[in-house]
Amino acid sequence: ADGILTESGTTRTLSSVDNGKVIYCTSGSAVTITCATGLGVGFSCTSIQGGAGKVTVAAGGATLQSYSGLYSTMGQYAVISSISPVADTFLLAGNLGV
Secondary structure (H helix, E strand, O other): OOOEEEEOOOEEEOOHHHOOOEEEEOOOOOEEEEOEOOOOOOOEEEEEEOOOOOEEEEOOEOEEEEOOOOOEEOOOOOEEEEEEEEOOEEEEEEOEEO
């Protein structure tokens, strides 16, 4: 249970306490997860769309990149991983859609 953080709101800015954690988003409305700068190389977390609200990852000053150029979940139960391989840059992978 320590590794899973439930987010019932519609916004969350990632912080150092989220490193290595799973954020389970339960909102029925759209959710925005913002990647803050300064989280450090190697930061990683996973976001799950547990509710009906699509989860979108936003830059918040950091650079976002994904293979598909997409930054939102495909639908309920979709999973997105956010990983920082270099400072202030996040690579997104997983069930990304429009």
